[in-house]
Amino acid sequence: MMYRTLFPRDMFAELDRLQREVQQACDLSPSIRGLTRGYPALNVGGTPHSVEIYAFAPGIDPASLDVQIEKGVLTVAGERTADEVPEKAAVHIDERFAGRFRRVVTLPDDIDPNAVEARYRDGVLRISIARKEAAQPRRIAIQ
Amino acid sequence: MTDNASKQADATRTDAALLPPVDVIEDAHGITLYADLPGVPKDHLHLQVEADTLTIEGEVMLELAEGMESTHAEVGLPRYRRVFTLSKELDADKVGAEFSHGVLKLRIPKADHAQPRRIEVRVA
Numbered sequence: 103m104m105y106r107t108l109f110p111r112d113m114f115a116e117l118d119r120l121q122r123e124v125q126q127a128c129d130l131s132p133s134i135r136g137l138t139r140g141y142p143a144l145n146v147g148g149t150p151h152s153v154e155i156y157a158f159a160p161g162i163d164p165a166s167l168d169v170q171i172e173k174g175v176l177t178v179a180g181e182r183t184a185d186e187v188p189e190k191a192a193v194h195i196d197e198r199f200a201g202r203f204r205r206v207v208t209l210p211d212d213i214d215p216n217a218v219e220a221r222y223r224d225g226v227l228r229i230s231i232a233r234k235e236a237a238q239p240r241r242i243a244i245q
Numbered sequence: 246m247t248d249n250a251s252k253q254a255d256a257t258r259t260d261a262a263l264l265p266p267v268d269v270i271e272d273a274h275g276i277t278l279y280a281d282l283p284g285v286p287k288d289h290l291h292l293q294v295e296a297d298t299l300t301i302e303g304e305v306m307l308e309l310a311e312g313m314e315s316t317h318a319e320v321g322l323p324r325y326r327r328v329f330t331l332s333k334e335l336d337a338d339k340v341g342a343e344f345s346h347g348v349l350k351l352r353i354p355k356a357d358h359a360q361p362r363r364i365e366v367r368v369a
Contacts, residue, residue: 142283143319149312156307158283158320160347185279188272197266198281225283225347226307 141199142178142227146207150239153213153231157205160225167222169229171215178227179204262326265301273361275354276335282325283347290344292351294337299329301349334359 142159157178159167168179184200187193209231217232268279282290285303293300305323331337334355341352 144317145315145320146317147310147313147315149310149314152310154310154313156284156320158347160281160283162346185268185270185277187270191270191272193268193270194276195267195269198268198279199266222346223308224286224306225281228308230310 140205141182141203142205144205144207148210151233153209153233155207155229155231157227157229158225159203159222159227162222162225164222164227167220167227169218169220169227171209171218171231174209174211174213174215176207176209176229176231177204178207178229260324261322262302262324263320263322265303265325265327267327275352278329278349278351278353280325280327280349280351281347282344282349284320285325285347287344290349292340292342292349294331294340297331297333297337299331299337299340299351299353300326301328301351302326 142157144158145156147154147156155176159178159180159182162180162182166180168177170177170179179202181202182200210233212233213231214234215231219230221228265280265282267281270277270279280301282301282303284305284307286306289304289306291300291302293302303325305320305325331353335353336356337353339354343350
């Protein structure tokens with residue numbers, strides 16, 4: 103690497119490369135790789151009428167998913183079986199999660215645990231939980 | 246088959262995308278690649294083989310509730326992309342692809358000249 107620092111052929115290209123590497127290392131790390139954040143990855147959002155939870159759980163039999171709400175806590179659990187590796191095969195890259203998983207989300211107080219809908223599509227489990235009627239914002243007419 | 250880091254870096258410069266986790270398994274007759282692409286419908290998955298470069302690209306299409314505000318996001322970008330360089334012994338014309346429940350399975354057979362052959366040993 104010495105020659106490169108002594109003879110910078112294209113300093114701007116080098117700076118550009120450096121900036122790109124730094125950017126990738128810190129703020130711009132668009133990766134869901136690995137187990138650092140757990141499986142499945144969760145996105146949570148809310149509307150005035152419902153709480154929406156998206157669990158990114160590809161390759162799972164929907165029947166084997168266990169979704170529970172207990173005391174305001176939502177649990178998504180299940181198991182993902184590993185791909186079968188035939189005999190005399192070499193595994194070159196092994197990044198995908200396999201095994202049992204469980205993720206837990208604390209829900210807000212105003213949800214109605216009886217009005218839950220869960221759908222599995224394209225490897226994403228979407229759980230919609232309605233908020234209680236009383237908790238929804240209401241406009242009060244002024245007499 | 247190698248991960249093409251420099252090409253990926255170039256791609257992230259133009260528009261950022263998530264790097265989907267993959268498994269690559271090689272057996273005697275070819276390689277099998279599994280990629281996790283949750284949230285991508287079949288018609289938004291793009292596979293491309295150009296010369297020796299395999300590109301997997303997919304757009305995440307979620308049914309979003311009306312007026313939804315995100316409070317927590319672990320999947321922060323609506324796109325996946327990963328680029329691989331295929332080795333010459335693979336037959337890129339015979340790639341087979343299956344896609345279900347957000348998992349892509351690619352089967353790339355080895356070219357005929359790269360298939361293992363058993364050589365009979367004759368006793369003289």
